[in-house]
Amino acid sequence: MNETERVQDFVYHEARLLDEKKFEAWLALLTDDVLYWMPLKRDQLEEDLFNSLLYEDKLLLQVRIERLKSPRVYSQLPPSHSQHVLQHPEVICQGDKAYQSRTPFIYLESHMDTQLTLGGVVHHELVTVDGKLRIRRKRIELLNRESALPSIQLFL
């Protein structure tokens, strides 16, 4: 398997862990300085003093996952379910076993009788730690980020 295929497999694997709710395994794919970012406007730069739908470090991601285990997480009783549908990721090798990938996606999140459909492009920045690929940044560019949105409760 070449480097590009290895990255593509990794991106598919990550989405599968989220959809199968193997959240602890998913957390293990993140570097300690991970950024999980969903901008609110188009062409948003990190240094812009502009808000984001998500701008989360590892602590906040752990909170989301730990919260789902709480017996009082009423908004997830019953739980939501997600399904990522990914297009083939485009991969750019950065050298030093670091990579960027760009993956158009459709994301479904169902809760009881309603199903939310979102789409967009997810950008991964991956590094190699102890011989394994890890996510340093994940930027999710939602297609309808300016629209009035309902609750989005799981992980894109």
Next chain:
Amino acid sequence: MNVSTTRFVNPADVSALVRDDEVHKDVYIDADVFQLEMDHLWPSTWIFLGHDSQIPQPGNFITADIAAEPLIMLRDSDGLVVVVKNRCAHKGAKLVSALSGELSSNLRCPYHGWTYRLDGSLRSIPEPKGYAGSKYDLLASDRATVDESTGLSRVKNVEIYRGFVFVKLSDAGLGFHEYYGESLSSIDNMADRSPEGRLEVVGGTFRYMHNCNWKMFVENLNDTMHPMVAHHSSAGTVKKLWYADHDETDIKPMVVEQFEPFVSNYKFFDDMGVKIFPNGHSYTGVNFSIHSAYSAIPGYHESLVNAYGKEKAENILATNRHNTVYYPSLTIKGAIQTLRIARPIAHDKTLLESWTFRLVGASDEHLKRTLMYSRLINAPTSVVGHDDLHCYRAIQEGLASSDNEWVSLHRRYDDSERIDIAGEYKGNSEVSMRGQFRAWRERIVASMQAQAS
């Protein structure tokens, strides 16, 4: 607007929905009650439309619907803030569709090209000869320069208070200062926190669709006994994870500073206190609030002392109110410079907008803290938001039950409220909700009576 577009013809039928310490469930789940609110409560009260910092230059505009009226707030050629109906005088098309933008020297209808000046007056019509003899005859020699009846409808009742633009769509109801009175001190506190006394809307808007009645959100703002229950899973989890390997002596990250107070105990929220004004307005956090213990930002205290003098600066910073409700649709947090607006769409559908402000003249650290708070608490992706909306929705569905037609607002009710509800109370009273419904009844009944006479 007709006197009765709903089953409510007699004001007594409206009054009967509100009792001293409980309300009929129809106020949340009945489409006719919703229409009644849109016909009478919204038009006869001062509704927040926007902030003048959003339209700094002539031609800048924002749009919003208030009680289904499409409105444009724009800066005209003279630099004045103008509010017009977003409806072409010809066939009714909306002139602009974007939520904000910039116009050149006029507004042009996208359908037949009628144009209007920035003050809303009619400027040109293609093939003007076709209108000879009508009020739209722009070629008539005896025509007044500006004929208001042919332009875009102007909203007459517009009031700007420290940059906050409010409109009242009908002539019924109270004057601006009579309506808001002393509650405006919360807007003052937010603006005074800028060393220049000025605010600027920046950072984008969260638009979070709620499948519930607007009042569930508005009541929740001063509901001090839900956070420790509803937000146990979110704020409580932050606290649990942080203190698993830290103690009180560790410097908390901003995230922990912002989440942790949500799961304070009942005594904390009770001691916070609530202040009730006439006409449904209120704020929690008379003595302190969940925003009081934020760490100081270097240089800020000094900049306020330089701007205002020591005493005033310290008064400004000692005021850390929680939520101030400007009934019915606006709520602000001066201490963290955020604002939310309830935009009712149907009896069970409400758009919530969350805005953020820069304190002009203060450092970017303030804005970063403001943006973080709004993101963590108000975004459609917020775990705190998920907690709240779940509860609102649960009420919306639970009230379908035929078992009990009345919703209790009794906690710490006292008969003396019947004479005068304004004043200061302990935080865990439900008095703010009783004050809101008292205003709800007064304003709707007054508007119905004004139309009937």
